[in-house]
Amino acid sequence: MKKLLVYMENEEFVIERVNEFNHAIKRFFISENGLFEGLEAYKPVMSEYDIQVSDELWTKVINFLNSKEFQD
Numbered sequence: 001m002k003k004l005l006v007y008m009e010n011e012e013f014v015i016e017r018v019n020e021f022n023h024a025i026k027r028f029f030i031s032e033n034g035l036f037e038g039l040e041a042y043k044p045v046m047s048e049y050d051i052q053v054s055d056e057l058w059t060k061v062i063n064f065l066n067s068k069e070f071q072d
Contacts, residue, residue, distance in 0.1 A: 004042060006035070006061055007054035015039065017049075036064050043070065 005016040009028075013035035018024045029035045039061070042049065046065075053061045064070055 002049045004046075004049045004051045005053075006039070006051070006057055008056060013038075013057070015042075032060065035061075039064065040070065 002020055003016075003018040005014070005018065007014050007016075013029040013032065014026055015029070015035070015038045016024050016026045027038055029038055051061075
């Protein structure tokens with residue numbers, strides 16, 4: 001199964017995409033808004049991914065994914 005891992009690394013936000021062949025690509029973001037824009041890019045295919053979010057970002061990411069801006 002494909003995964004999206006969302007976490008912090010070296011004080012930067014990270015979205016790590018792992019495909020079905022276990023190959024990973026990381027994208028780094030310096031701001032929370034950048035992270036949300038990065039997540040927005042996955043909106044059309046979000047249902048194809050198992051989303052795993054670190055404890056420290058869980059609330060922010062869940063609130064964003066449930067927000068009106070993301071749902072529109």
